[in-house]
Amino acid sequence: MTAEHCTLAEYLADWSGSDTQKSAVAETIIAMAAASVELAAIIAEGPFARGLADTVGDAGGGDIKKFLDVEAHKLFKDALAGAPVAALGSEEADDAEILNEGAPMVVAIDPLDGSSNIETNVSIGTIFSVLPVGGGMTPSQALLQAGKEQMASGFVVYGPQTTLIMTVRDGTHIFTMSPADRVYRLTHRNVTIATDKAEYGVNASNQRHWPVAIKTYIGDLNAGTDGPREKNFNMRWVGSMVAEAYRIFIRGGIFLYPGDNRKGYEQGRLRLVYEAIPVALLVAEAGGAATDGVRPILEIKPDNLHQRIPLVFGPGQEVDRIAQYIERGGGDENSPLFSERGLLRE
Numbered sequence: 001m002t003a004e005h006c007t008l009a010e011y012l013a014d015w016s017g018s019d020t021q022k023s024a025v026a027e028t029i030i031a032m033a034a035a036s037v038e039l040a041a042i043i044a045e046g047p048f049a050r051g052l053a054d055t056v057g058d059a060g061g062g063d064i065k066k067f068l069d070v071e072a073h074k075l076f077k078d079a080l081a082g083a084p085v086a087a088l089g090s091e092e093a094d095d096a097e098i099l100n101e102g103a104p105m106v107v108a109i110d111p112l113d114g115s116s117n118i119e120t121n122v123s124i125g126t127i128f129s130v131l132p133v134g135g136g137m138t139p140s141q142a143l144l145q146a147g148k149e150q151m152a153s154g155f156v157v158y159g160p161q162t163t164l165i166m167t168v169r170d171g172t173h174i175f176t177m178s179p180a181d182r183v184y185r186l187t188h189r190n191v192t193i194a195t196d197k198a199e200y201g202v203n204a205s206n207q208r209h210w211p212v213a214i215k216t217y218i219g220d221l222n223a224g225t226d227g228p229r230e231k232n233f234n235m236r237w238v239g240s241m242v243a244e245a246y247r248i249f250i251r252g253g254i255f256l257y258p259g260d261n262r263k264g265y266e267q268g269r270l271r272l273v274y275e276a277i278p279v280a281l282l283v284a285e286a287g288g289a290a291t292d293g294v295r296p297i298l299e300i301k302p303d304n305l306h307q308r309i310p311l312v313f314g315p316g317q318e319v320d321r322i323a324q325y326i327e328r329g330g331g332d333e334n335s336p337l338f339s340e341r342g343l344l345r346e
């Protein structure tokens with residue numbers, strides 16, 4: 001067992017030992033972590049830095065590309081070029097980018113999650129997934145494996161603290177960057193998601209667009225002690241999934257970004273490969289559950305790198321309750337959450 005506040009490098013060295021594949025995973029995460037420390041310093045410069053929040057393009061689907069999105073992508077791409085990573089699948093690049101032919105890993109990444117919050121000094125983050133290049137797979141095929149094949153995943157929160165929440169499938173752990181030497185040190189070992197926190201995170205302004213099942217579920221939460229839950233619920237919505245997820249790891253609660261009837265949001269806003277899948281592994285390793293409303297995220301095989309997916313995660317019992325609202329026919333068959341939902345039509 002590693003020391004209480006061991007460094008990330010010490011933790012990963014203890015975990016990987018002399019195992020070649022684990023050592024490749026460890027080296028990949030160390031490279032990501034080093035780039036995140038650099039990015040944290042750029043973000044902390046805020047208005048003193050060169051137009052971090054300047055719009056530099058349109059990422060499509062209502063996502064604006066900010067200067068810092070592109071800078072973050074370059075930082076992580078350069079860092080991973082020096083790691084045993086064959087290819088990078090990034091929100092900031094249309095296609096997978098080849099880094100090291102024949103390397104054993106691929107990485108899927110959202111280099112900067114929540115960039116709409118850059119200029120408002122609200123927590124933003126980096127989300128990553130590490131997958132093995134299986135026998136006979138091209139790197140692009142390796143990036144489209146179901147989430148249950150991941151070797152590791154994690155996200156960094158650039159907030160009041162800079163924290164790395166990570167799993168190498170031995171539990172979910174939190175490493176906090178010490179300001180003195182900018183080294184990540186273990187602060188929370190084997191995080192588990194609380195099952196009794198009466199708190200939900202959803203963008204309530206979309207309520208009129210939701211499927212009936214989600215309207216009913218959230219309505220029952222808002223009914224508080226007068227409703228079927230017989231207790232009052234609190235709501236939090238930061239607008240950066242990494243901040244919502246970190247809160248849920250620390251004090252519990254449920255996160256929802258459902259599909260809705262706005263054009264382009266039929267499958268929600270979040271991306272399957274480099275947002276939902278990495279977070280789903282962290283949640284599972286912390287004893288929780290993550291679904292698209294009904295299907296376990298880790299069982300879904302992506303069709304393409306940038307596909308969107310409705311996302312619900314939190315304690316398993318609450319995630320199951322939402323699935324019951326949906327399967328009980330709480331939604332009309334034409335609502336987005338039911339689109340493509342073969343299993344609900346059987």
Ligand code: P6P
Nearest residue numbers: 113114115203239240241242269
């Ligand atoms: P909305 C950030 O852009 C993001 O991808 C997630 O981090 C966040 O949870 C969501 O979008 C916020 O979306 O529609 O509430 O602005």
